[in-house]
Every structure is written in structure tokens, then in C-alpha cells.
Amino acid sequence: MNNIDIYCEILGPELLAEPINLFTNISFLVAALLLSKQTSSSNRNIKTLIFLIFTIGIGSILFHSFATPWARILDVIPILIFQMLFVWTYIRRVINRSTYIASLTMIIILTTSLAAREYPQLLNGSLPYLPALTILLGLGLYHHQTNQPKPFQLLIVVGLFITALVFRTMDSNICHHIPIGTHFIWHLVSAYMLYLSVDTLIPQRR
Numbered sequence: 001m002n003n004i005d006i007y008c009e010i011l012g013p014e015l016l017a018e019p020i021n022l023f024t025n026i027s028f029l030v031a032a033l034l035l036s037k038q039t040s041s042s043n044r045n046i047k048t049l050i051f052l053i054f055t056i057g058i059g060s061i062l063f064h065s066f067a068t069p070w071a072r073i074l075d076v077i078p079i080l081i082f083q084m085l086f087v088w089t090y091i092r093r094v095i096n097r098s099t100y101i102a103s104l105t106m107i108i109i110l111t112t113s114l115a116a117r118e119y120p121q122l123l124n125g126s127l128p129y130l131p132a133l134t135i136l137l138g139l140g141l142y143h144h145q146t147n148q149p150k151p152f153q154l155l156i157v158v159g160l161f162i163t164a165l166v167f168r169t170m171d172s173n174i175c176h177h178i179p180i181g182t183h184f185i186w187h188l189v190s191a192y193m194l195y196l197s198v199d200t201l202i203p204q205r206r
């Protein structure tokens with residue numbers, strides 16, 4: 001078996017080797033459910049983003065159950081597509097910029113994230129999240145400066161993203177202090193962060 005064992009909370013090679021890492025993925029499914037109840041928006045991108053949060057939860061459940069390279073792809077791809085589609089939708093819907101600028105930004109996220117995957121030893125594999133974080137910080141500042149509805153919300157998302165990444169990164173270094181690790185906190189904070197980021201795009205009810 002070529003299982004990928006990169007998390008603190010590994011109790012054994014079987015299906016329930018990481019119970020807390022596994023069950024905290026339910027938070028992604030809850031986030032997707034709450035968003036789909038909350039929006040009556042017929043916008044296809046928003047619906048796809050909500051579906052991607054659901055897919056992120058399922059992909060992560062499979063990865064933490066099977067820990068195989070194919071499950072890892074299912075854990076990685078939905079997150080990358082979510083990042084690109086969110087940035088695309090924000091640039092098109094909120095900033096009203098051309099598809100050219102939106103496409104260029106997506107290509108930057110895709111290429112830099114994939115390039116960062118070549119350095120899995122850095123930051124416990126968290127490096128591929130930094131391009132999206134940097135662009136999100138730019139969008140958060142824009143959101144606040146142009147006084148959009150919920151002006152602070154994207155900056156809160158940036159703060160949550162950084163918090164989540166800290167817990168994701170410190171996981172393997174903290175095993176001897178906290179046996180279950182901190183990866184499960186990454187799941188919980190990320191789910192809330194994804195919820196708030198899509199909520200930013202949902203039109204306000206009057």
C-alpha cells in the first residue's frame with residue numbers, strides 16, 4: 001500500500017484511521033447546505049461554488065478515509081477549481097472587469113499553485129494555498145475600500161484563511177504535544193471561511 005501518511009492523527013492503516021480528521025469534513029457539507037438554503041440566486045457560478053464546497057467535503061472524506069494518491073487528487077482538485085471560480089466570479093460580478101483580466105488571474109492562480117506543489121516539504125504542504133491567499137487579500141482590500149455590502153467580510157475571510165493555514169501547517173510538528181494534531185481545525189475554519197466567501201457574492205435580500 002502506498003498510503004499517504006502526512007497527518008498527525010493516524011491511528012492505523014484502516015478506514016477509520018483518522019476519525020476526527022474524517023468527521024470534521026461534515027462541516028463542509030453543512031456549509032454547502034446552509035448556503036443553498038440561504039440563496040434563491042439563479043446565478044450559475046454561485047450554484048457551482050456551493051456545489052464545489054460540497055465536493056470539497058466529499059473529496060476530503062475520501063482522502064482521509066483511503067489516503068491514496070487518487071483520493072488525494074479528489075482532495076486537491078475541487079479546492080483549486082473553487083479558488084479559481086470564486087476569483088473569476090468576484091472579478092466579473094463585483095469589480096465588473098473583463099473576462100480577459102479574470103482569465104489572466106485564474107491562470108496565475110493555477111500555474112503558481114501547481115508550481116508550489118513541487119515543494120511539498122515547505123510549510124507542511126501548505127505552500128500551494130499562498131497564491132489564492134495573496135489574491136484574496138487584494139480582493140478583500142478592494143471590497144472594503146469600495147464599500148461593498150458587508151465591507152469587512154472578505155478581510156475576515158483572509159484572516160480565517162491564515163488561521164486555518166497555521167493549524168494545517170503546524171499539524172505534523174505538534175504530534176508529541178497534541179496526539180490528534182491540529183488538521184481537524186483546518187477543516188472547521190476552512191468550512192466557515194468558504195461559507196463566508198460565497199455569502200459575500202450572494203445578492204442582499206431587501
Ligand SMILES: [Zn+2]
Pocket residue numbers: 021060064183187
Ligand atoms: Zn484534511
